[in-house]
Amino acid sequence: MAQKPGLPKGTRDFSPEEVAKRNYIIQQISHHFSNFGFQPIETPSFENNSTLLGKYGEEGDRLIFKILNSGDFLSKVKDETYQSKNSNTIAHKITEKSLRYDLTVPFARYVVQHQNEIDFPFKRYQIQNVYRADRPQKGRFREFTQCDADVIGSKSLWQEVEFIQLYDAVFSSLNLKGVEININNRKVLSGLAEVIGETDKLIDFTVALDKLDKIGRAGVEKEMLEKGISQEAIVKLAPVFQFSGDFEHQLQELSQLLSDSAIGLQGIEELQFISKCIQKMPLATAKLKLNITLARGLNYYTGCIFEVSAPSEVKMGSIGGGGRYDDLTGIFGLKDMSGVGVSFGLDRIYLVLEELDLFPKTITEGTQILFINFGEKEALYALKAVSQLRKKGFSVDLYPDAAKMKKQMNFANKRNIPYVILAGEAEIQKEVFTLKNMKSREQFELNLAQISQRLQDKFA
């Protein structure tokens, strides 16, 4: 019985055109990664549970795809565990590996495991798929590609500056104008929590504050109250909602508010440094914005935090993010390794470029020259030319069947093939080929050398 084919929720096939477009983005990103001195690594698509679980918070653990053990795994589960019907407890017993949730934690694992082979500071990039058991939406998939660049083993703030330049370079080369690089510093957030006397509620505090854009000041205050943050604390926070002006001005206002917090002031200093550098080396197309409500969920960030949002005319969440994590490798036993990195969301960048029609037309062009097939004798004559042109580096094809001319021309048209070569009896006798430009409709009788010369600079 034939079964209806289908895909798991949140996964996709990619057509030749889509692959070409994805490769175009990947090519731009990886070019700039290596241009900035990052080296590529790859890690497995699944890891041991012990590596992944507990690194992304409670919410994160829920979104990790667990892989069922092989064999008769249930026989190893105790009856009482099985009968408890507690999914979590049983899960521990029947799975020991999971699909990776991001590239940062596997990278931390990689660094610790290979610490003796690595010369620090280590700049690595990694472009691979990650998996999340999330409910899909537009721009949100269960299998998607992240493009990460991180440097580990240095606390220098120059790196933060470089990552901002990297973002700018990539988006400029993709011709995507108007992206905003939002920046904040976890230390500022810690400072705020300290100043309002809610240090132990830091996470709840930042998560609520992060929603300011979405639910407004009243919504944020309401959520903070619900999470047990005191009314007094919220009153003290009031100035934060009134910050205005440019980067520098906001920093000034902030430093007054945080004057009693050592850590807060340190965060401000770091932001100041970055801001001054970028002022002296202006960005090409991206805009750097201070956004003190920016928190990002991942709790391993300790210093600066980045989030890149698409141009405002496109309705899309963030297309990139990152930050500094002072002790990511600590959980795997390697202390004092500060890291900072950013991620590009390939799938979302794709959707943004598609919506703004920013893919160059030439990237979907595959075959450059198509030979029309007139029959057996002519095909042989054509095929000799085909292999010579292929050796010269052109992408050439002979239509496989001696189909009607209209059908073959149509094929060339639909496949966006810019040149067609006709060689029938008349051409064979004269030892020439008729080269036709599909766009201009011009055609000329030429020999092979003339054709390759003519096309050489067209496809240079």
Added chain:
RNA sequence: GUGGAUGUAGCUCAGUUGGUUAGAGCGCUGGUUUGUGGUACCAGAGGUCGUGGGUUCGAGACCCAUCUUCCACCCCA
């Protein structure tokens, strides 16, 4: 994981309070045109109405379940 929409031809969508053989545009195939494509005209093919149950004399339409996609929450690239 919670709540809400959605699904009819390859694509975008019509389809009346439930009533014979489910339509259009685009696309596709063939022809007008036997070595010249995009335009025009003519003809044709293509649908288990997401899937499975149920109500009914009768279901594309009503009810239940399930899946997909989308939206909000959560979270995030």
